[in-house]
Every structure is written in C-alpha cells, then in structure tokens.
Amino acid sequence: MSGPTLHYIYDPLCGWCYGAKPLVQAAQAVLPVLLHGGGMMTGANRQPVSAQLRDYVMPHDRRIAEYSGQPFGQAYFDGLLRDHSAVFDSAPPTAAVLAAQRLGGRGLELLGCLQSAHYVHGRRIADAAVLRELAAAIGLDAEAFDAEFKQVVANELQVHFKHSRSLLAEVGGQGFPTLVLEHDGQFSLIDIGPWLGQPEAFAQWLGQSLKQPEGDRAAAGPACGLDGCSH
Numbered sequence: 001m002s003g004p005t006l007h008y009i010y011d012p013l014c015g016w017c018y019g020a021k022p023l024v025q026a027a028q029a030v031l032p033v034l035l036h037g038g039g040m041m042t043g044a045n046r047q048p049v050s051a052q053l054r055d056y057v058m059p060h061d062r063r064i065a066e067y068s069g070q071p072f073g074q075a076y077f078d079g080l081l082r083d084h085s086a087v088f089d090s091a092p093p094t095a096a097v098l099a100a101q102r103l104g105g106r107g108l109e110l111l112g113c114l115q116s117a118h119y120v121h122g123r124r125i126a127d128a129a130v131l132r133e134l135a136a137a138i139g140l141d142a143e144a145f146d147a148e149f150k151q152v153v154a155n156e157l158q159v160h161f162k163h164s165r166s167l168l169a170e171v172g173g174q175g176f177p178t179l180v181l182e183h184d185g186q187f188s189l190i191d192i193g194p195w196l197g198q199p200e201a202f203a204q205w206l207g208q209s210l211k212q213p214e215g216d217r218a219a220a221g222p223a224c225g226l227d228g229c230s231h
Contacts, residue, residue, distance in 0.1 A: 004210050006033045007187075009168050009178040010111070011040035012093035012125065014224040015061050017177040018115045019068030020192055024179070026199035028108060030207045035107050037094035038168060038176050039161035045227050046089045053088075054081040061119075069197040075122030089126040095157050096131040099148035103140050113138055176224045183210065 006027050010017045027033055047053055058077065065072050080086060093114050101107030113134050117123035123130050128149070135145040152160075171180045171187045179190040195202035 004031050004181065004183045006031055006190075006206070007036060007167065007171075007178075007180040007182060008033050008108075009036045009038055009164055009173060009176060009180070011038050011090050011176045011224065012097065012111060012114050013041050013088050013090050013118070014176040015057070015064045015119075016224050018119050019064040019070050019196055020177045020179075021070065021112055021115055022068075022197075022199035023192055023195055023202045024108065024177075025112060026203040027179075027206055030203050031210065033108055035097060035101065035111065036164035036167055037090070037097060037160060038164045039090055039094065040176055040224060040227060041088050041090040042161065046087055046091075049081060049084055049086040049088065057081070067196050071120055073120040073122060076119050080118070080122035080124065083122075083124070086124050087126055091126075091153075091157060092128060092131060093125045094160070095149055095152045096125075096135060096145075098152045098156065098160060099145055100135060100138075100140060102148050102152075103144055106138060106140060109138055110135060110140075181206075181209065 006024075008024055010024075024033060041047060058081070061072050061077075064070065093111075096114065097107045097111045100110035114125045114131075117130070117134055118125045123134075125131065125134075131149065132142055132146060136142045167180075168178055171178065171189060173180070173189065177192065179192055181188045181190055190206075192202075195205070
C-alpha cells in the first residue's frame, strides 16, 4: 500500500484494545487501517474462566473504563466472568476478523462487534456459533463466513500470528494495542494514552500528522502484554 497506513496490532480479548476501539474506528475515516491479530490468549495462554481470573481482570477493566469511557456491562462482570464453562481463547475471534476482512473488508467492523459482545453483553466470542451469529448481524452471509472461517483456521491463522508478532518486534511495540503509522516507508509508534476517550480529536490529530514529514517514535501508551493483560 503506497499511501499512509495505520497498522493496528491488537487482540480481541485485550481490554485496552477495547478501550481504544473508538480511536481506531475514527482513524478509519482518515486513512486505511490494517489489522494484525497478535494471539495474546492462544495455545498455552488460553484461560478457562475462574474466580481467580475474575478477581484479576475486574480492577484492570474498571481502570480501562475510567480512562477510556468505554462501557463494561453487568452481563460481562456478573455473567461471563462467573461462567466457569467459558474459555478465553483469542484464536477463534481473530480468525473471524480475518474471515470478515476477506468478505468485503469488514474485519474492523466485526472486531468492534466482537468487543462489544464480549465486554458489554457477556457473549462467548470463542464459540463458533456466536461468531457466526455476530458475523450475520453485520450483514455477512453465514455460509460464506463459515467457509472463510474454516479456511483461515486451517491454513492462515498461525502464520498471521507469527507475522503480527514479528511486526510488533520490528516497530518496538510492547503489547496490545500497538498503533503504528506507516508513511513514506517510515514507521512511527503512536501513543494513544492522551487520546483515550477523544476519538474525534485523535482523528483530527492523525490527519494533521500526515502532513508532517516524519512522526516521532513514542511510547505506545497503556497496553496489555504479549501473553495477557496485567496493567
């Protein structure tokens, strides 16, 4: 892609990524956004929901809500986080985002839907049936989505995670979310901290930054770590 591009390295189960959701959506009106799923809670880092997990993530989530203004629902806090049959697994929702992207560039739209389903409505976004339902809710053909989803899981997902982690290391990102502006072959990390809760101002700043020859490399702001959220 020859023009300016915003690379978004994310995870669907990253709370700070949910906090940054309005910023990324606003940015999409300014320049193309490329999604890179980092696989935070995959493989050995998949976690069944437990009382310990709930106690661990709730203060973290309340801090994200305070800083970003993003809503966290009771169906999440007192529903999903008490459902000990649920498993937090980043792989299926990331595959769903990749499938939606292939079906008409709808990846970012589905990601936002998945984040709200998880953090507001307490849905189990690692379940294939839920993913299929949410894809249909944004207007994707269910059968076409199923076919793309299976193709991604079988042939592309692990390579995608590997490439995303490589990009994260290349640009000096520390976790999720990492937003990187690529302009004239140069990569500049964006500190989202000052912009949380201010998507319109962020989009305006982003548009102005494109007129500058180079951005300054900066810390990337609050983020979840490579293997889970701990801040």
